[in-house]
Amino acid sequence: xTKQTYTENEITLYLLGSLPEDKAVQFDELSFVDDDFADALxxxxxxxxxxxxxxxxxxxNLEQFKSYYMVSPLRHEKVQFAQAFQTYAENNAVIVTxxxxxPVKDDEKSRLAGWFxxxxxxxxxxxxxxxxxxxxxxALLLLGGxxxxxxxxxxxxVDSTEAKRIELQQHEKQLEKEIAEHQTAGTEKQKELExxxxxxxxxxxxxxxxxxxxxxxxxxxxKQEREQQQKQSSGEIITVSxxxxxxxxxxxxxxxxxxxxxxxxxxxxxxxxxxxxxxNYRVALKNPNTDQTLWRSGKIKSKGKSLNVKFKSxxxxxxxxxxxxxxISGSGTNEIISGYSFRVVKQ
Amino acid sequence: MQKAEQKKDWxxxxxxxxxxxEWLDEGTNSGGEKYLDIRGRLVAYFDRKNCLSPxxxxxxxxxxxxxxxxxxxxxxxxxxxxxxxxxxxxVFMESLRANEKGDVPMDDVLRQTxxxxxxxxxxxxxxxxxxxxxxxxxxxxxKLEPEHxxxxxxxxxxxxxxxxxxxxxxAAKFGVSVNALSIxxxxxxxxxxxxxxxxxxxx
Numbered sequence: 001x002t003k004q005t006y007t008e009n010e011i012t013l014y015l016l017g018s019l020p021e022d023k024a025v026q027f028d029e030l031s032f033v034d035d036d037f038a039d040a041l042x043x044x045x046x047x048x049x050x051x052x053x054x055x056x057x058x059x060x061n062l063e064q065f066k067s068y069y070m071v072s073p074l075r076h077e078k079v080q081f082a083q084a085f086q087t088y089a090e091n092n093a094v095i096v097t098x099x100x101x102x103p104v105k106d107d108e109k110s111r112l113a114g115w116f117x118x119x120x121x122x123x124x125x126x127x128x129x130x131x132x133x134x135x136x137x138x139a140l141l142l143l144g145g146x147x148x149x150x151x152x153x154x155x156x157x158v159d160s161t162e163a164k165r166i167e168l169q170q171h172e173k174q175l176e177k178e179i180a181e182h183q184t185a186g187t188e189k190q191k192e193l194e195x196x197x198x199x200x201x202x203x204x205x206x207x208x209x210x211x212x213x214x215x216x217x218x219x220x221x222x223k224q225e226r227e228q229q230q231k232q233s234s235g236e237i238i239t240v241s242x243x244x245x246x247x248x249x250x251x252x253x254x255x256x257x258x259x260x261x262x263x264x265x266x267x268x269x270x271x272x273x274x275x276x277x278x279x280n281y282r283v284a285l286k287n288p289n290t291d292q293t294l295w296r297s298g299k300i301k302s303k304g305k306s307l308n309v310k311f312k313s314x315x316x317x318x319x320x321x322x323x324x325x326x327x328i329s330g331s332g333t334n335e336i337i338s339g340y341s342f343r344v345v346k347q
Numbered sequence: 348m349q350k351a352e353q354k355k356d357w358x359x360x361x362x363x364x365x366x367x368x369e370w371l372d373e374g375t376n377s378g379g380e381k382y383l384d385i386r387g388r389l390v391a392y393f394d395r396k397n398c399l400s401p402x403x404x405x406x407x408x409x410x411x412x413x414x415x416x417x418x419x420x421x422x423x424x425x426x427x428x429x430x431x432x433x434x435x436x437x438v439f440m441e442s443l444r445a446n447e448k449g450d451v452p453m454d455d456v457l458r459q460t461x462x463x464x465x466x467x468x469x470x471x472x473x474x475x476x477x478x479x480x481x482x483x484x485x486x487x488x489x490k491l492e493p494e495h496x497x498x499x500x501x502x503x504x505x506x507x508x509x510x511x512x513x514x515x516x517x518a519a520k521f522g523v524s525v526n527a528l529s530i531x532x533x534x535x536x537x538x539x540x541x542x543x544x545x546x547x548x549x550x
Contacts, residue, residue, distance in 0.1 A: 015395070028395075030434035032388055041391075042533045050503065074394045074401060084480040088488065089500045129512075138378050 006030070006037065011044040013176075016064035032239040049075075049082045210245065212331035217243045221268075226261075239310065242322065246274040255320050255341035262347050264313045271307045271325060271340055276325035278302075282334060283309045286322045288341070299328060316344045359410050367413040372429045375451075385409070387430055392432075394528060398440055445514035457505045476547075487539050494521075495535050502532040 008029070014018045014027045019336045030037040052065050069075050083180050221241035260267065272282065281302060285295040295311045307325065320343050326334040359367075371381040389405035398404050411434050416422060422430055488496055501517050504510065518528040 017395075028392060028436075029429075029432055032385075032428045033394060033426065038388060039530050039533065042537070046533060046536060054507075071397060072394050074390075078540070080476070080480060081484075081543060084484050084543075085476065085503060085536075085539070088481060088484050089503050092488075093501060119521065295526075317436045320473075323537065 006040075007039075008044060011041060012061070013310060015041075015045055015048055015069065016061060017068040018060075018064055045078075046082070049078050050086070052079065052084055054080045104108060174342065203319060214245060237265045238263055239268045240264045240313070241268040241270065242342070243270045244342060245271065245272050247338050247340065255343045257343040257345055259345045259347055260313055260316060261268065266310050267313050268308065268310045269323060269340075271303060271309070271323060273305045273307065273325070274338065276302050276305045278329070278335075278337075280328040281307055281337075282326045282328060283307060284324045285311060285315060286324055286339075288322050316346070318344055318346045320344075359413050361414045366416055367409065367427055370412075370422065372417055373427060374547055380547050381427075382409075385428065387434055388428075389431065392435055393439065393442075393452065398439065398442055402461065404435075404469045407439050411438070484539070484548060487542035489536065491539070498536045499526070499532055499539065502528065503536075 010019060010023070011027075014024060019048075027037075031041055048057075048065070048069075052062070057065055065302070068081065133332075221243070224241060238261070240258075240260055242256075244256060254268065258267075280299040280303070282299060283297040284293050286293050294315045297309050297311075300307055300309065309323070320341060323335045323340040323342070325340070328334055328336045366377060368382050371377075372383060386405050386409060389408050390401045393404040394403035402472075408431060412422075412427075412431055415434075424430070425433065488499075493497065498517060498521065501513055505513050514525055514528060518525045521531075523529065523531070
């Protein structure tokens with residue numbers, strides 16, 4: 001008979017009486033003529049019985065086992081033996097370490113038996129399993145340590161970031177404050193600028209007012225002169241009067257031009273003072289080209305912050321002259337206060 | 348009729364038995380191992396067929412084979428194992444016909460019925476049987492060689508994956524393949540079963 005192939009499942013079905021008849025007959029013959037099959041059959045039967053004892057059989061196989069396999073007294077005895085042997089094996093497990101056989105202790109026997117039989121994996125040390133557990137433990141410890149370090153580092157980063165955030169917030173507030181201050185300062189400067197501009201405008205108005213007054217005064221003096229001239233033409237003295245403002249209030253620093261009519265005998269000048277600091281004054285008429293003093297007054301007192309002087313018109317030609325005002329101090333010394341320049345235009 | 352009666356009265360003599368052993372050994376001297384092996388296969392065969400008395404039917408088969416050897420001197424048409432199987436089939440068919448004819452006692456017939464499990468009489472007896480079985484098992488295990496004892500206990504220790512791992516470790520320890528280990532364990536277990544069976548029967 002040619003060698004046939006068979007599977008473990010077929011052998012199991014054969015043992016449980018579930019194999020088709022023709023296949024079962026083939027297996028019957030193989031159990032005699034094929035030593036390998038015979039051994040496989042014995043092993044499979046023992047494994048089947050052990051599976052039943054351990055409660056590993058399920059479904060149809062379990063039903064067949066109970067209804068078919070267990071019918072035979074001989075096979076039933078096999079099951080009983082398997083049950084007893086399982087108990088015996090668990091109670092008498094031998095731990096082999098380094099070639100030395102050590103029987104399992106009583107407390108470990110109870111651990112191995114019954115419900116804890118599942119933990120028999122620890123009963124017999126296997127190098128690969130031990131190394132595996134050791135490696136796994138080390139790996140877990142390393143992983144735990146790495147995770148702890150990562151957690152610590154991240155926490156540090158969080159704290160640092162938080163500190164930076166707080167610092168930036170504070171800087172932001174400071175900048176906002178400075179901006180606000182600058183804005184305030186800018187506003188104030190703006191106000192001050194406006195104030196200065198107002199003051200300049202005010203001074204400009206005053207100057208224009210004074211020039212207007214000066215012009216009015218000059219027209220009045222001119223009128224008086226005309227009246228004097230009319231009197232002089234009839235034998236009277238004709239005096240021409242002028243008003244001279246302090247040098248700082250002159251327009252643009254240019255000398256005032258005075259027109260002296262032909263028949264003028266006397267020039268009357270009213271000199272406006274910047275300040276009235278002296279009790280007595282002296283006025284001198286000078287030619288700025290030669291620095292020659294043409295005329296000098298006696299001690300005169302100020303009237304309403306102004307000095308009145310008179311001198312002959314013969315002293316003047318058509319040129320620029322200066323009336324130098326001197327303050328007389330208590331000790332009798334003369335101190336130059338200011339100089340009033342004017343241009344004479346003889347008519 | 349006479350021939351049938353002669354066959355029925357034929358008994359296995361020691362000479363016939365020796366010749367049977369020689370024929371089974373096929374030229375080698377197995378010391379009776381071949382006989383025990385083939386007898387075991389016959390018992391298992393008849394047991395799988397749910398025959399009432401597998402042992403008796405196995406012995407009947409071997410008797411017929413021995414008788415045939417006596418008659419013809421040698422059987423060379425088939426191998427011993429094959430020839431024993433052929434004879435076993437005849438014996439099985441005859442036992443079936445005998446059952447159908449009603450030659451079998453009713454109690455035994457009931458035991459053959461499918462669906463009936465082998466029921467123990469009571470729990471107390473069951474417990475006693477278990478105790479006896481364990482004691483015999485311990486006695487028989489002690490008789491094993493230490494290496495065989497270690498092998499058989501280690502082979503059947505644990506469940507599922509644990510058992511597979513144990514077997515791999517054992518195979519490596521003994522320097523054999525897992526398959527070879529299973530065969531060794533199977534044979535040691537058979538020895539134990541036979542010893543325990545004898546012990547429980549004696550007890």
